[in-house]
Amino acid sequence: MTQATLKPNDTRALDTLTGGAFSAPTSGERAARVREWLARDPSPEQMQEVFRELSGRDKGAARLLRERLDEIKRSKGQEAIAAEWADKARALLAQPKLNIADALAWQRDAAKAGAPLSREPLAGIKAQLADRVKGIEDLQHRVQVQREAAVLLAQRIEVLSTKSWQDAKAAAESLAADVPAWQQQAEALLADPNWGSVDARFPPLLESSRTQLQVVWDAFQIALAQAVAAAQDPAAPLPPVPVWADELRLARGVPAEAPAKPAKPKVDPEVRARATQAVREVLGKLEQEIAEGHGKASAGAASALRNALKEHGKLIDDKLENQAHAALAAAGELEGWQRWRADQLRQELVAKAEGLFERPAPAEGQEPQPPKPRYGGRKMQEQLRGLREQWKQTDQGGPPNHALWKRFDDACNEAYKVVEAWLDKVKAEAAEHKAQRLALIEEVKAWAAENPTARDDDWKGFNRILHQFEDRWRDAGHLSEKAFAELQPQWKEAIRAAASPLEAIQKQSLERRHAMIDEARELGAEPQLRIDAVKALQQRWQGEAQGIPLDRKHEQKLWDAFRKPIDEAFNRKTQERERAAAALSERDRVVLEASKALEAANATGDAQKIKAAMSALEAALRGQAQAAAAVAAAGQESGAPAAQAAEGEAAPAETGAAPPAEGAVEPAAESAGEAAAAPPAPPKATPKPVIAMRGDDRPGMKKTEPVAPARGGRFGDRKGPGGPGRPGERRDDRGGRDARAGGRFGERPAEDRGPRLGDVAFRAQREALEHAQMALKKLAAQAHGEALTQLLTAWEQRSADQVPSAQELGKAVSPAVRASWVQALGAAPAGDAAEALLRLEIASEAPTPAEQLAARRMLQLQLLTRRNDPSPAQTWGQDVARVLASAYDAGSARRLQNALRTLLRR
Known part of the structure; x- marks a missing residue:
């Protein structure tokens, strides 16, 4: 039986199993029947089979199955994790000596691993560990209290040594009851079951307190007994307490003696030097640790210094001994400061952990709203990881604080619920994205089997479909690195198989295009460029490019290689034409030379040279007009025929026409120097008779000169060298007349600048003038700054x-x-x-x-x-x-x- 016949039968069986979830007409009814079926607690295998078939039909109904399957999977994983961490906790509880740091680390690591601490059996084990830790901390606190009580008792005894021996005798009865009571309490602490788990520094503290108190109490009893005996018997020795001894002397009628200060025994200088050196080394290390603020290291160095003082205290001088005691006092203060600072940092971390949720204040008459997380899943995970890492570092710098840790851990566990929900969502999305990518791979394989070649030779459409597949693969959603590494080789293999026909036809197209590139090189190398052959070759290239697509960058490189020889051939032709044009224009050559001279002057940075070069360039630009003016002046001196000849020569120059016939003077080809070197003018003609004319009788005007014509004139009057020109006529930037440009009526005619310049000369002179103006502006700014600096210097001096x-x-x-x-x-x-x-x-x-x-x-x-x-x-x-x-x-x-x-x- 084939797969096609099996699938409907399987669907019918699953539809019967689920109560009609597959045959329901609407999505809502399918979801309702799935909920009813899930209420009967089906097996996970059945739910997995129904989800596999239903996910392709109705994702909304399949989501219910997916959530139930994820919950079952999560519960199984949490049970395994709970069993593992429960065994670790029982092992901790079974130890005779429990380390508080290990117990707190168990709770922290279990929360990180995702163990359900709020459910049994971990909840009960967590409570047992908390009670055990609390008992150990209480025991340590009681040790500190006992130590303080021992210090107070010793102080009471020492204070009695400064009073009358009779007062001491009266207080001895109460002390006789308090000291044994303290010893009994100390014995009770040693008998506590948690005594073996207290920190290593507490047993020596209790033992030293017991020893010190017993020594002080025994010395007090002996001195009091001597005082009582000396009071009864005048021959008995006096007690070692100075106050009591003086009191007894007065009672016996003997004057008080000044106590003699015992002299230190003489010590070998070498022994004293060795003792001083040993104490100085330990003292220097302690002072260094105190300066760097190391709490734990300073505690060890302080202990070493105390041992050195016990061993060499009698051999060192008073100055070094005082310095050592001062360092010990500073070490004690630093240790207390480290503990206080650690608690302060923990308070800040607790505030940050509790601040991960927003707790809006309830309005009047409304119920309090549940707290809202401040961050999303990923951001919350990063925040929790950072806070727990900071707490770990704080624990390394000071003793632990269980109460603050409990608050901190509860806040972190509450915030981790947001992370758990986000992780579940990410896992579900990853599974969905993986399914989409697998389906896309199968679709590519099926399309490749159906399309071994392009339909209707539409290779562009073939390539477009491949690009669409690749876009869908990129947009298929996020995957983990492991899942992506598994699917990426499958995708590459499928897309490579689908693109193999296009790659084969592209290889043939590349061969044809390289052949056309060689042909273009041959055409470009010919002395005479054949335009028809170039056009035919370009059409063949366009047809090839439009039919078969290539990679854009590769196709652009091939196109550049194809057009390069043809462009070079056209450029050679253009350059030859430009060289011919440049050789025919003498005025362009003069302007080019003046422009180069101006550029050289710009490079020098000398304002005088730049201005002189600008004047030379302007003279070169006005050379045509100056030559024409010289010819006109010569014609006026020689008579009307010469003037008419000048007018006849100026007309073609003005309109930019072809040069005159051979033998005529051409102003456009003459510079100012050539005009000066022209043949001498003919003899001056006979002056014309005076003609009557109207003088200008306005104030300030000479009456001998005729009235100047009106500026505008009548509409239609011509303007130019021989009279008024056309209205609106002007000259362009290159020196020629531009009849197309508009202007205001009555505008004065532009200066006659000769024929138009060539493109090369025009651009050269324009760029040279622009560079010169910029250089002059820069030099003027520099000169202005120097002048201002010079003025301030003159004021200062x-x-x-x-x-x-x-x-x-x-x-x-x-x-x-x-x-x-x-x-x-x-x-x-x-x-x-x-x-x-x-x-x-x-x-x-x-x-x-x-x-x-x-x-x-x-x-x-x-x-x-x-x-x-x-x-x-x-x-x-x-x-x-x-x-x-x-x-x-x-x-x-x-x-x-x-x-x-x-x-x-x-």
Whole structure:
């Protein structure tokens, strides 16, 4: 039986199993029947089979099955994890010595691994560990309390040594009861079951307290017994307590003796030096740890120093001993500070963990709203990972704090629920994306089997379909690296098999295109370019490119290689034409040479050379008009025939026509030097008789000269060398007349600049002039800055000779103003420049320092009231003179420079 006949039967069986979930007409009914079937708790295998068949028909109904399957899978995984971490916790509880850090680490690591700490058996084990840890911490706290109580008892006994022995005898009864009671409490601590799990530093503390208290109590009893005996028997020895001994002496009538200070025994200098060296080494290490703030390291160094003092304390001098005790006190303070700082950091971490949720305040009369997470799944996961890492580092720097850890862990576990939901969603999406990619691979394989070649030779459509498959693969959703590494080779194999027909036809197209490139090279290398052959070859290339697609970059490289020889051939033809045109125009050659000279002058950076080169270029551009003017002047001197000849020669030059016949003078080919070297003019003709004309009788005009014609004239009058021209006619940038350009009626005729320049000459002279103008502007700016710097230097040195010249200062400074500046610098410093500087800043609109803003506003208000006084913009030259007359100041110099930077350019 084939797969096609099996599938309907399987679907019918599954439809019967699910109560009609496959045959239901609508998606809502299918989902309802799936819910009813899931309520009967079917087996996971049945749910998996139904999900596989239903996911292709109705994703909404299949989502219910997928959620149930994911929940079963998650519950199985959590049961395994719970069993694993329960065994670890039982192993911790079974140990006779439990480390608090291990217990807290178990809870933290279990939460990271995703163990269900809120469900049994982990919830009960977690409570047992918490009780065990709490008992150990309570026991440690009781040890500290006992130590403090021992210190207080010892202090009570020591205080009695400063009072009367009778008071001490009266207090001895209560001490006799308190000291044994303390010893019993200490024995109870040692008998506690959790005593073996306390930190290693607590048993020595309790033992030292017991020993010290017992020693003090025994010494007190012995001294009190001696005092009682000495009071009863005058011959008995006095007690070792100075206060009691003095009191008994007074009772016996013996004067008190000053206690003699016991002298230190003499020690070998070598032994003393070795002891001092040993103590200094340990003391230096402790001071270094204290300076670096290392709490744990400083505790170890302090212990080593105490041992050194016990061994060598009697051999060192008092100064070193005091220094050691001071270092020990600082180490104790640092240890306490480390503990306080660690708790402070934990408080901050707890606040951050509890702040992962927003808890809006309930409005009046409304129920409190549930907290909302501040971040999404991935961001929440990163936040939790960072907070737990910081807590771990804090635990390394100080003793643990179980209460804060419990709050922190509860907040992190609550926030991890958001991460769990996000991870479930990511896993579901990854499964869906993987299914989509597998289906796409199968679709590509089926399409490749159906299309071994392009239909209707449409290889572009074939390539387009392949690109669509690749786009769908890229947009198929995110996968994990492992899943993507599994599917990527399958996809590459399928798409390579589908693209094999296109690759074969592309290989043939490449061969044909390379052959056409060789043919293009042969055509480009021929001395005479055949346009018809080039067009036919280009049409063949376009047909090949339109029929068979290639990679865009590769196709562009082939096209560039194909068109390069043809473009070079056309460029050679264009260059030959340009060379011929350049050889025919003498005026273009002169303009090109002048342009090159101007570019060379621009490179020198000399303003005089640049201006001279610009003048030479303008003379070269006006060479045609100058030659024509010289011929016209010669014609006026020689008579009418010469003038008519000049007019006949100027006409073709003006309109840009062909050169005149051989033997005629051509102004376009003559420069100013050639015009000067022309043959001498003919003899001066007889003057014409005087003709009566109307003089100009307006004021200021010479009556002997005729009245100038009106500017506009009548409409239709011609303008030009021989009279008025056409209205609207103008000349273009290249020197020729442009009859197409418009203009205002009555506009004066443009200057006769000769025929139009060639493209090369025109661009060369335009670029050279632009570069020259930019260079002159740059040089002018540099000269302006140098002049301003020179003026400030002259003020600083009170040297009138260093004041720049009027030309260097610019047109904004008149000779009279410069003379006032020189006079101000020539005299001794006098006057205050504060108001003058404010006026200069107002005139130049320059910013004023913050401390002078109030004075500037006040001055502006005063200027508003002085209506007839000149404004600061009119008197800035005199204000500069007042500033220069005052004493030099760096701040005033900066303000003056900022103002003059603007004023000198106006």
